[in-house]
Amino acid sequence: MGKSIAISQDLENIITNIAEVARILWKLGWAESNAGNISVNVTEHIPEDIKELNKFPSKEIDKSYPGLSGFSFFITGAGTRMRDLAKEPSGNACILRLAEKSNRYHILWGGRSDLSVEPTSEIHSHLSIHRFLLQKKAPQKVIIHAHPEELIALTHVHEYKQESKLNRLLRSMNPAVKIIIQKGVGLVPYRVPGSDELAQATVKAIEKHDVVLWEKHGCLAIGTDVLEAFDRVDILNKAARIFFMCKNAGLDPEGLSAAQLDKVERLSWSKK
Numbered sequence: 001m002g003k004s005i006a007i008s009q010d011l012e013n014i015i016t017n018i019a020e021v022a023r024i025l026w027k028l029g030w031a032e033s034n035a036g037n038i039s040v041n042v043t044e045h046i047p048e049d050i051k052e053l054n055k056f057p058s059k060e061i062d063k064s065y066p067g068l069s070g071f072s073f074f075i076t077g078a079g080t081r082m083r084d085l086a087k088e089p090s091g092n093a094c095i096l097r098l099a100e101k102s103n104r105y106h107i108l109w110g111g112r113s114d115l116s117v118e119p120t121s122e123i124h125s126h127l128s129i130h131r132f133l134l135q136k137k138a139p140q141k142v143i144i145h146a147h148p149e150e151l152i153a154l155t156h157v158h159e160y161k162q163e164s165k166l167n168r169l170l171r172s173m174n175p176a177v178k179i180i181i182q183k184g185v186g187l188v189p190y191r192v193p194g195s196d197e198l199a200q201a202t203v204k205a206i207e208k209h210d211v212v213l214w215e216k217h218g219c220l221a222i223g224t225d226v227l228e229a230f231d232r233v234d235i236l237n238k239a240a241r242i243f244f245m246c247k248n249a250g251l252d253p254e255g256l257s258a259a260q261l262d263k264v265e266r267l268s269w270s271k272k
């Protein structure tokens with residue numbers, strides 16, 4: 001077995017919350033098979049100087065990430081299942097630190113007995129977004145990607161491929177969307193999963209939104225913690241689900257009117 005760093009109580013708590021969200025994603029049907037991935041910038045919880053860093057397993061990425069050297073990320077493993085992560089985080093995720101040569105990383109923690117877990121195939125989207133968030137000094141440290149069914153279904157409907165129409169619909173189906181998803185949802189046109197093109201298009205969308213939909217694929221959200229990121233997706237999907245429930249019953253939902261939405265106050269909601 002390779003080397004592994006000690007985990008602080010704070011980091012342990014973060015991992016516990018990740019496992020909880022992984023369990024919920026699976027139960028909701030938003031993380032079928034090996035779908036879905038989560039990453040967290042955990043640099044502040046990792047010692048700056050790690051003795052014998054070179055003895056930790058090291059691997060190469062097919063792209064360089066200048067600016068991320070020395071930063072550490074918890075990241076779910078490629079091909080791993082959320083339902084397994086919920087039970088055994090260390091066997092289905094890893095904490096990696098980008099090396100000085102930023103197309104390499106060391107695995108500091110996680111993996112199976114031989115520390116063989118490699119980061120998600122969506123690593124480019126995750127690292128590109130973390131780099132953007134760090135450059136912006138943004139408070140968000142968490143990225144989650146999942147496959148919420150009703151939101152994905154909406155991205156298959158021609159009418160809602162316009163961001164403005166999509167946002168109007170989601171706000172009108174659930175007042176919490178207006179309160180919690182204040183920047184609205186971004187829509188990234190279909191790109192090959194795992195590709196750098198998808199990563200670049202997502203970073204562009206994240207510049208303006210905290211949640212983006214990947215057309216005909218899934219959803220990606222950022223948050224200060226994993227529960228906040230999950231809640232955002234949950235609130236949005238509830239809006240989409242209510243829309244489809246009405247449609248499935250053969251009814252056309254009225255939706256909240258502009259006047260009703262105008263009266264929605266953040267304060268009143270947060271007190272509930």
Ligand SMILES: [Zn+2]
Binds near residue numbers: 035147218
């Ligand atoms: Zn996906």
